[in-house]
Amino acid sequence: MSTSATQPIITPSGSETQKPLVRIGTRKSALALIQADWVAAELKKLHPDIDFEVRGMLSTADKDKITALYKFGGKGLWTNELEAALVADQLDIIVHCAKDMPTSLPEGCALACFTAREDPRDVVVVKKGLEGKYKSLADLPEGAVVGTSSVRRMAQIRRRYPKLRFQDMRGNIDTRLQKLDAEDGEYSVLILAAAGLHRSDRHARIAQYLERSTEGGGMLYAVGQGGLVIETRADDEKMLALLRPFEDEKTMLAIETERSIMRTLEGGCSIPIGVETEWLEGNKLRLTGCVVSIEGTEAADAESVEEVTTREQAVAFGQKVAQMLVDNGAQAILDVINKDREASRDKAEPWVPA
Numbered sequence: 001m002s003t004s005a006t007q008p009i010i011t012p013s014g015s016e017t018q019k020p021l022v023r024i025g026t027r028k029s030a031l032a033l034i035q036a037d038w039v040a041a042e043l044k045k046l047h048p049d050i051d052f053e054v055r056g057m058l059s060t061a062d063k064d065k066i067t068a069l070y071k072f073g074g075k076g077l078w079t080n081e082l083e084a085a086l087v088a089d090q091l092d093i094i095v096h097c098a099k100d101m102p103t104s105l106p107e108g109c110a111l112a113c114f115t116a117r118e119d120p121r122d123v124v125v126v127k128k129g130l131e132g133k134y135k136s137l138a139d140l141p142e143g144a145v146v147g148t149s150s151v152r153r154m155a156q157i158r159r160r161y162p163k164l165r166f167q168d169m170r171g172n173i174d175t176r177l178q179k180l181d182a183e184d185g186e187y188s189v190l191i192l193a194a195a196g197l198h199r200s201d202r203h204a205r206i207a208q209y210l211e212r213s214t215e216g217g218g219m220l221y222a223v224g225q226g227g228l229v230i231e232t233r234a235d236d237e238k239m240l241a242l243l244r245p246f247e248d249e250k251t252m253l254a255i256e257t258e259r260s261i262m263r264t265l266e267g268g269c270s271i272p273i274g275v276e277t278e279w280l281e282g283n284k285l286r287l288t289g290c291v292v293s294i295e296g297t298e299a300a301d302a303e304s305v306e307e308v309t310t311r312e313q314a315v316a317f318g319q320k321v322a323q324m325l326v327d328n329g330a331q332a333i334l335d336v337i338n339k340d341r342e343a344s345r346d347k348a349e350p351w352v353p354a
Contacts, residue, residue, distance in 0.1 A: 019051045022242070025082045025091035028056035029172045031196050035228055036095040038199075039115065046245055055091065057081050083109055086231065092239055094231045098224030098255050099193075101231075103263035110234035113243040114252035118195035120226030120276075122153060122219050124208040125190040125197075128181045134188065136208040137161055138216040144188040147180060151294055151337075153191045155272040156219045158296025173200055195226040212276055212288065220274025220290050223258040227251055250279060253314045260318020261289050265325065265334060272337070283309050287321050291330035294337060300330035 022043070026036035033056055040052035083106050085091045098114065105111070126134050134140055137157065147169035148154055154166045167186060169176055173196055180190045189207075197206055210219040230246075232239040254277040262273055276288040288303040302324035306317050322330075 019049060021051045021053060022239070023090070023092045024052055024054045025085055025094040026054060026056055026096075027082070031173055031200055032056070032095070032097075034199055035097070039095045039228065039230065042115075043242070043246060047242060050242070057085065083231070086233060089233075092232065092236070093243070096229050096231060098227035098229045099222045101224060101229060101259075103259050105231070108234055109231055110240075111229050112232045112240050113230040113247040114255055115228045115230070115246060116248040117251040117254070118198055118226040118228075120221045121194045122191055122210040122221055122225075123194045123197065123206045124210065125177070125180065125192055125205045126207045127185070127188055127190075129183070130188060131207065134207070136216050137164070137189070137210075140164060140188055145186045146189055146191060147176065147187040148191040150191070150222070152222060152272040152274055152292075153219070155292035155294050155296050156274055156290070157191070158294075159292050159299060160216075160218055160296075162296060173197070173202070177202075177205070193221070193225055220276045220288060223262045223273060223275055224255050227255050229255070253308050253311065254279070254285065256311050256314040257285060257287055257308065257318045260315045261287075261322045261325070264319050264322035265291070265330065271334065280305065283307050285314075285317065287317060289321050289325050291325055291333050293333045294340075298329070298333055300325050300328040300333060302328055 024036050024040055026032045033054065036054040036056075040054055043052055044050070079094075079096060079100060079102065082091070082094045082096075086094055087106060087108060093112070101111070124137055137146075138161075140146075140161070142163040143165055145165045145167050146154075146157060147167055148157075149168055149170050157164060158166070169179060169187070169190060171179070173192070176190055176192070179185055180187045191210075194206065194209065197203060208214075208217070210217040212218055212220060230243055232243065257277060258275045261275060262271075265271070265273060272292050272294065274290045274292070276286075278286045280286055284305055285308045286303065286305045288301075290299060290301045292299045302321050304317070304321050304324065306313070306320075308314050308317055
């Protein structure tokens with residue numbers, strides 16, 4: 001059940017019949033609530049003597065659906081309000097998309113559990129009415145408009161398809177699909193994460209998967225994409241113990257490796273860092289990374305394979321590949337992007353609630 005986070009906190013009474021309650025925080029978007037309800041249901045299977053209640057909140061980026069994400073700068077666009085409620089003991093745990101998480105957490109907070117990962121790839125969704133005409137990015141004519149709010153996606157697609165045009169696209173999945181399909185709309189295709197379409201039962205809208213090995217694809221995904229992570233207070237031993245059996249170790253190690261790259265490069269959701277992790281035989285993990293200029297004209301790439309069995313090894317592996325990227329020119333690309341973003345933020349009008 002999903003309720004508002006502004007409702008009074010429910011705590012167990014002295015009654016022997018009332019079960020303990022775990023308050024689960026999440027964003028108020030339809031997809032976020034689907035994900036949190038799934039977590040609640042799975043935790044209920046593990047802990048039938050505990051009740052779980054989902055409470056939705058609006059994040060900074062939810063409130064401002066006009067400003068392009070890369071112009072926000074800063075970190076925690078999707079997480080700050082939820083973490084404030086967690087620290088204030090208004091929530092017990094928070095369900096996040098792993099790709100939305102900053103690489104540093106507020107004091108007293110911890111990432112307690114990574115659940116099994118959904119498909120992390122990016123996908124192409126074609127406008128209704130054009131679905132019989134276009135099946136992939138390679139099919140699009142010069143000047144066709146691609147909808148995306150991600151500078152990472154723009155940069156990587158421009159690298160391979162420089163003649164396409166890009167238009168910022170904000171909003172939840174339903175809103176984006178409505179904008180795409182509007183008869184008078186300018187968009188030919190939309191780029192989304194496969195995971196969100198899978199979780200919301202919209203598989204049929206996917207025209208092309210953009211993984212690196214697919215012809216005409218070649219896109220590395222966002223750090224943590226496809227993963228869900230559960231945050232709690234670092235000193236809440238009961239919650240830490242409750243979540244421990246729900247964690248998927250391989251997912252945790254892969255995403256911690258990816259997050260280590262982003263942390264080392266000081267990037268976030270507004271920086272065009274792409275990654276791909278793949279488990280090979282045994283405990284060997286292949287990590288691929290790229291940083292691409294917004295224009296798609298410059299890029300730094302790196303790849304390595306190492307055995308990873310602990311969080312410490314994952315962090316060290318990510319740092320190693322991040323340094324490889326720097327050695328291949330990533331820092332110069334990021335410096336230009338950060339300078340442009342700072343200039344854009346200085347000129348932007350302050351956001352005022354509608």
